[in-house]
Amino acid sequence: MSILSELKDRLRGPLAKLDKQPEPLLEMVRRSQDSKFGDYQANFAMPLGKRLGRSPREIALDVVTQLDLKDSCEVVKVDGPGFINLTLKDEWLAERLSAAVTDPRLGVPSVETPRTHVVDYSAPNVAKPMHVGHIRSTVIGDALCRMLRFLGHAVTSDNHIGDWGTQFGMILHGYRNFRDDAAYQKAPVEELARLYRLVRRLMDYHDGKARLPGLREKLRQQEDALAVERAAAGDNLPLPVGERAGVRGPSSAAPKKAAKNLRRAEGDLAQTRDEIESLEASLAAVDADPQFSTLAADHADVGAAVLAETAKLHAGDEDSRRLWREFSPHCRDEIQRVYARLNVTFDHTLGESFYQDRLAATVQDLIDRGIAQESQGAVCVFLEGQPAPMLVRKQDGAFLYATTDLATIEYRLETWRPDAILYVVDHRQSMHFEHLFATVRRMGITDVELQHVSFGTVLGSDGRPFRTRSGDTVGLEGLLDEAVCRAGRIVADNDDAKPGGPELSPDERVRIAERVGIAALKYADLSQNRTSDYVFSYDKMLAMNGNTATYMQYAYARVRSIFAKGNVDVEALRASGAAILLGTPAERALGLEVLRFGEALDLALLDYRPNQLTAYLFELAGCYSTFFENCPVLKAETDALRTSRLLLCDLTARVLHKGLEILGIEVVEKM
Numbered sequence: 052m053s054i055l056s057e058l059k060d061r062l063r064g065p066l067a068k069l070d071k072q073p074e075p076l077l078e079m080v081r082r083s084q085d086s087k088f089g090d091y092q093a094n095f096a097m098p099l100g101k102r103l104g105r106s107p108r109e110i111a112l113d114v115v116t117q118l119d120l121k122d123s124c125e126v127v128k129v130d131g132p133g134f135i136n137l138t139l140k141d142e143w144l145a146e147r148l149s150a151a152v153t154d155p156r157l158g159v160p161s162v163e164t165p166r167t168h169v170v171d172y173s174a175p176n177v178a179k180p181m182h183v184g185h186i187r188s189t190v191i192g193d194a195l196c197r198m199l200r201f202l203g204h205a206v207t208s209d210n211h212i213g214d215w216g217t218q219f220g221m222i223l224h225g226y227r228n229f230r231d232d233a234a235y236q237k238a239p240v241e242e243l244a245r246l247y248r249l250v251r252r253l254m255d256y257h258d259g260k261a262r263l264p265g266l267r268e269k270l271r272q273q274e275d276a277l278a279v280e281r282a283a284a285g286d287n288l289p290l291p292v293g294e295r296a297g298v299r300g301p302s303s304a305a306p307k308k309a310a311k312n313l314r315r316a317e318g319d320l321a322q323t324r325d326e327i328e329s330l331e332a333s334l335a336a337v338d339a340d341p342q343f344s345t346l347a348a349d350h351a352d353v354g355a356a357v358l359a360e361t362a363k364l365h366a367g368d369e370d371s372r373r374l375w376r377e378f379s380p381h382c383r384d385e386i387q388r389v390y391a392r393l394n395v396t397f398d399h400t401l402g403e404s405f406y407q408d409r410l411a412a413t414v415q416d417l418i419d420r421g422i423a424q425e426s427q428g429a430v431c432v433f434l435e436g437q438p439a440p441m442l443v444r445k446q447d448g449a450f451l452y453a454t455t456d457l458a459t460i461e462y463r464l465e466t467w468r469p470d471a472i473l474y475v476v477d478h479r480q481s482m483h484f485e486h487l488f489a490t491v492r493r494m495g496i497t498d499v500e501l502q503h504v505s506f507g508t509v510l511g512s513d514g515r516p517f518r519t520r521s522g523d524t525v526g527l528e529g530l531l532d533e534a535v536c537r538a539g540r541i542v543a544d545n546d547d548a549k550p551g552g553p554e555l556s557p558d559e560r561v562r563i564a565e566r567v568g569i570a571a572l573k574y575a576d577l578s579q580n581r582t583s584d585y586v587f588s589y590d591k592m593l594a595m596n597g598n599t600a601t602y603m604q605y606a607y608a609r610v611r612s613i614f615a616k617g618n619v620d621v622e623a624l625r626a627s628g629a630a631i632l633l634g635t636p637a638e639r640a641l642g643l644e645v646l647r648f649g650e651a652l653d654l655a656l657l658d659y660r661p662n663q664l665t666a667y668l669f670e671l672a673g674c675y676s677t678f679f680e681n682c683p684v685l686k687a688e689t690d691a692l693r694t695s696r697l698l699l700c701d702l703t704a705r706v707l708h709k710g711l712e713i714l715g716i717e718v719v720e721k722m
């Protein structure tokens with residue numbers, strides 16, 4: 052059990068006497084921000100005092116007198132208005148550290164009641180190359196699976212790839228009209244990707260042409276709206292400072308509001324103008340390419356043709372199905388290459404196509420049970436409190452993304468009987484999942500936790516969704532290549548600068564660069580609060596200092612290097628049973644931090660946030676730095692001290708290693 056859970060356990064009894072629901076109050080037991088207030092702090096007396104109409108200090112004292120913490124705490128103290136501050140005993144910490152030395156789980160026990168989870172992540176729409184948008188779902192999902200497994204939960208990972216949608220209509224159309232047979236024979240994956248891009252470009256061109264007049268009209272209206280706001284703001288402009296002191300106008304909020312409206316109108320206009328400009332530029336680029344513009348002119352109906360291809364596939368057209376069966380493995384190979392580099396695996400990749408012959412029955416069942424209704428030829432589920440219904444069958448009989456997701460849930464429940472299904476999917480789909488989950492509850496399925504583990508957008512340095520200079524989405528493989536290439540330069544520079552000259556062979560440099568580059572990319576994502584957007588930056592993610600994989604890998608390699616330098620037999624060290632001494636503040640702080648590993652994992656899984664684990668590992672690395680600066684290890688004053696410090700180094704390295712592994716990040720022994 053983690054220290055925190057143990058402290059909470061001890062506090063639960065006395066608290067339960069004061070409040071029937073002690074759990075939310077126990078959430079207020081935390082690590083102290085400042086060590087002068089002890090190691091852990093409980094703040095629940097304040098809200099509890101308010102609720103009970105008693106003095107918080109009295110409550111805190113009341114709880115403390117009932118507490119039995121003699122074995123683990125040196126000091127149990129009530130401070131200020133009612134903070135309970137706990138300082139752990141050094142011997143108690145040392146004992147736990149010694150136990151961790153011989154424990155492959157580093158003192159983190161498996162959970163007492165394991166649950167079964169299905170984790171749905173990555174899920175690209177195949178038949179088109181993976182792009183930057185897929186990185187978050189893939190690495191967050193993989194890290195969550197690893198964390199859950201480490202804690203002893205059962206996990207089934209299922210990559211719900213989009214292999215049945217319009218993008219297949221696109222490659223079918225491309226294959227039938229534009230394929231290069233020789234190229235397809237030689238390298239099918241590349242040829243299919245080329246066909247996808249070609250059809251995409253044709254569709255975008257005609258789409259753009261059709262959109263342009265509407266956008267221009269919108270611009271005109273926004274110009275009018277701006278003129279109105281300008282006039283309003285002009286009448287209400289805030290008075291110059293000197294005149295403001297005395298009387299205020301009837302409402303000082305009015306000018307502020309007008310200025311705000313004006314800014315908004317200006318922003319809207321600028322956005323539309325940008326949109327028109329970039330659209331015009333891309334249309335002009337096509338027009339300047341005679342070959343492509345002829346092609347575009349010959350295929351003005353490409354959008355409709357693609358939809359027709361998709362419909363034919365769905366309707367069971369034999370030749371379309373045959374081609375789909377032929378393309379599908381190539382598309383899977385393509386994504387598999389990326390997963391292999393990212394070191395990400397799945398138990399299953401069933402994909403949307405897997406559920407197609409279940410959809411009709413799913414919809415019929417919803418109708419029969421009165422959950423779904425026909426409305427203007429379509430079938431919908433109307434949900435309380437939702438402005439729009441969830442559509443499960445279109446007027447033309449086609450099924451939707453949501454229909455497949457319903458059938459998928461039914462299948463997963465039947466097959467794996469999970470306690471929880473986690474969907475690691477972009478925040479833009481939150482409405483979809485809200486509807487989906489509400490429908491599932493209406494179906495009477497209540498005994499499964501359904502979680503949309505949503506995440507924000509990856510932004511470029513301009514603060515907008517990350518795109519290439521020409522406005523295309525950024526391919527994932529290119530991103531990996533670039534990160535590895537830059538990591539290569541860092542590894543080389545670092546090696547060249549070593550006091551005794553370079554130590555790494557060219558082969559080693561290549562291998563290390565791949566690990567460092569991929570790790571940087573993954574860690575940069577995992578270390579962000581998943582619900583926020585973040586700005587993508589190679590420089591930041593590969594920085595040797597700060598909360599980056601590069602820094603963490605370097606910290607690990609540095610700890611490991613001590614053992615090589617001191618010629619230490621690590622196995623013998625661990626088996627020695629030697630005491631761990633926590634005589635100085637730096638040693639004690641490092642020891643306590645090592646023991647917080649389980650706590651960090653609990654925190655990370657509480658609401659599925661891997662950044663809780665990266666933050667912990669970063670703090671651990673920081674404690675190690677302080678320790679290393681203050682406490683000589685190989686040159687410690689006594690043998691006992693040397694051994695104890697080596698044990699602390701070893702524990703630190705093992706926690707870093709395990710923690711990074713749980714995040715899906717590989718360490719390097721040398722850098």
Ligand code: ARG
Binds near residue numbers: 175212456474
């Ligand atoms: N393929 C979908 C997309 O790219 C994501 C699927 C997520 N999983 C799910 N069960 N809906 O948007």
